Amino acid sequence: MTLCLALAGCGGGGATNDKDAKEAFIGSWKLAGMITDGEEATPEDIAMLDAFGMSVGLNVNEDGTCALIMFGEPLDGTWEAKSATEAKFTIDGSPITATITDGKLQMDEDGYAMTFERGEVKTDGGATSDAKAATTDKNTVAVDKVLVDDENCTITVLNKKQDLLDDCGYTFKVENKTADKTILFMAEYGTFSVDGQMVDFTLTETVKPGMFAETFGYFDSTKIADIEAMKNVAGTISLMDNDNYETIASYPIEIA
Structure with a gap:
């Protein structure tokens, strides 16, 4: 044996x-x-x-x-x-x-x-905010479209871009209109698609009451290689209470 x-x-x-x-x-x-x-x-x-x-x-x-x-x-x-x-x-x-x-x-x-x-694994923890907002982007196209505007928040997509790290996505302006809640804006996992293909999308930003922030949400770079491929985008952005992570609202969005 x-x-x-x-x-x-x-x-x-x-x-x-x-x-x-x-x-x-x-x-x-x-x-x-x-x-x-x-x-x-x-x-x-x-x-x-x-x-x-x-x-x-x-x-x-x-x-x-x-x-x-x-x-x-x-x-x-x-x-x-x-x-x-x-x-x-x-x-x-x-x-x-x-x-x-x-x-x-x-x-x-x-x-x-x-x-x-x-799928790609990212280890640059701050990449969803300041690092992604670098001014040395490779390609940027203005969009300026209001996606959500209600008593909780306003979400505006400012542009689509390919940044220095070759990640392709959108710059959002997210405004917290509540009076007493710090809000976490987050892309819902498994809801985003590009031209009919499911693609992972990363977006997260924390905003204090009555304030706004600009933040970059980006696609899996193994699926989306340039901003020309970003067509007929659909997905859901959630608002969560940053203190207890309870969902306040969910917003299906579409960007042509």
């Missing part, structure tokens, strides 16, 4: 050099689901992590190196493919087995059960 196991191990090692096996894992993976100590994260929880620069994801490189992004911080490691559906990762000195099922990558380690799907 020991001999059989040894031979099986040697056979598995050979798959490490299999190009197809490696390509199944190589690339960027973003968090799609997570269970921590029996508690399952909702899509809204994951979107909140992304919005506040606490993303979870996995970058797998062809040279055998990798990085597990945990709440915005990269943990370096190495990896090798055992087959097109199984790989061994060593992250920060700890071995982790990963499997791919139905196009999604799963990891279980130290009370975490994480599921990833293909």
Whole structure:
């Protein structure tokens, strides 16, 4: 039996050099689901992590190196493919087995059960506000369209642009018209589409009562490469009480 196991191990090692096996894992993976100590994260929880620069994801490189992004911080490691559906990762000195099922990558380690799907992982936590408002944008086109105007808020899209980091999206002016609530403006996870294709969209901004802010919301750059592709955009922006995260209102928006 020991001999059989040894031979099986040697056979598995050979798959490490299999190009197809490696390509199944190589690339960027973003968090799609997570269970921590029996508690399952909702899509809204994951979107909140992304919005506040606490993303979870996995970058797998062809040279055998990798990085597990945990709440915005990269943990370096190495990896090798055992087959097109199984790989061994060593992250920060700890071995982790990963499997791919139905196009999604799963990891279980130290009370975490994480599921990833293909997508970009951002680690620049402040990118949703000041960094995205840089004046060295590559391309900007004025829009100036009021999307929402009621007793809670006014939301105006000022322009669409491609910024210095090649992220494409919209600059919004968001005004908090309430008298006593600090409001969190946020794009609802899984609601945005571009010309009929579902595309992840990141937008978050906190505004105090009676004040306004300009903020940049951007699309997944692996799906939207330039602002010319931003046509027939639809999605939902939520208003949340920043103190208790209760939803105040949800606004479906459309931008031609």
